[in-house]
Amino acid sequence: MSQQYDRRKFLSRLWSWSAGLVAAAGTWTTWDVLKPKASVGAGxxxxxxxxxxxxxxxxxxxxxxxxxxxxxxxxxxxxxxxxxxxxxxxxxxxxxxxxxxxxxxxxxxxxxxxxxxxxxxxxxxxxxxxxxxxxxxxxxxxNGDAPGDESIDEPPIGPECLEGGEG
Ligand code: FES
The missing domain is CATH 2.102.10.10 (Rieske [2Fe-2S] iron-sulphur domain)
Known part of the structure; x- marks a missing residue:
């Protein structure tokens, strides 16, 4: 009985650690993709x-x-x-x-x-x-131009990548 309890406890902890690692990896990947890179301003x-x-x-x-x-x-x-x-x-x-x-x-x-x-x-x-x-x-x-007329005539060609976007 006690061996079964230890095994459950061990698996529960292992699961918690795995979930934590997955969350940390996801957070890091999201930040790495979205952050502006440091090369700007280098010339x-x-x-x-x-x-x-x-x-x-x-x-x-x-x-x-x-x-x-x-x-x-x-x-x-x-x-x-x-x-x-x-x-x-x-x-x-x-x-x-x-x-x-x-x-x-x-x-x-x-x-x-x-x-x-x-x-x-x-x-x-x-x-x-x-x-x-x-x-x-x-x-x-x-700086980019203020909102106004577009200089090219290229409307969206299909569905947007944004969740809940148009198209
Ligand atoms: S940072 Fe792009 S819309 Fe807010």
């Missing part, structure tokens, strides 16, 4: 050839904590930090727009404001092309 970062930048999607570049996309011949470099409270804003492939998981701000492919509590569009980096590569200056950031 010029050489990235990719202009030919590699998509015109109908975005290319995530971890080294600049942001994304590259293109509008005709112009490359747009966006900082992934949400202008509301600073969460990382991921690209949603199914809707083809940026959707912030923290409070639901939504931005179009070039980072222009669509809806939500963010006060403006996503911020931009300055870029140049040197020796055939796009150089993103992570120390040169321009």
């Amino acid at each position: 010029p970062v050489r990235t990719v050839s202009p030919d590699e930048v998509p015109s109908s999607g975005v290319l995530e570049i971890r080294e600049i904590s942001g994304y590259l996309t293109r509008v005709e011949d112009e490359v747009v470099a966006l900082w992934w930090r949400c202008p509301h409270l600073g969460c990382k804003v991921p690209w949603c492939d199914t809707s083809a727009q940026f959707e912030c998981p923290c409070h639901g701000s939504v931005f179009n492919r070039v980072g222009e404001y669509r809806r939500g509590p963010a006060p403006r569009g996503m911020d931009h980096y300055s870029t140049t092309v040197e020796s055939g590569l796009i150089v993103v200056d992570t120390a040169s950031i321009t």
Whole structure:
């Protein structure tokens, strides 16, 4: 009887420890995904050839904590930090727009404001092309535009990634 009791106690403790570890791992992963990375402000970062930048999607570049996309011949470099409270804003492939998981701000492919509590569009980096590569200056950031008309005509193409989102 006492052996059975010890076994139950042991399994109960093991279960509690496992649940605690899973919760800690989940918390760490969530923070790691959502926090803005420290590379911003480091200065010029050489990235990719202009030919590699998509015109109908975005290319995530971890080294600049942001994304590259293109509008005709112009490359747009966006900082992934949400202008509301600073969460990382991921690209949603199914809707083809940026959707912030923290409070639901939504931005179009070039980072222009669509809806939500963010006060403006996503911020931009300055870029140049040197020796055939796009150089993103992570120390040169321009605030995104205030909410208003969008400069590209690209409505969402499908369901949003946000829980309870439109589409
Ligand atoms: S941090 Fe993105 S909507 Fe609040």
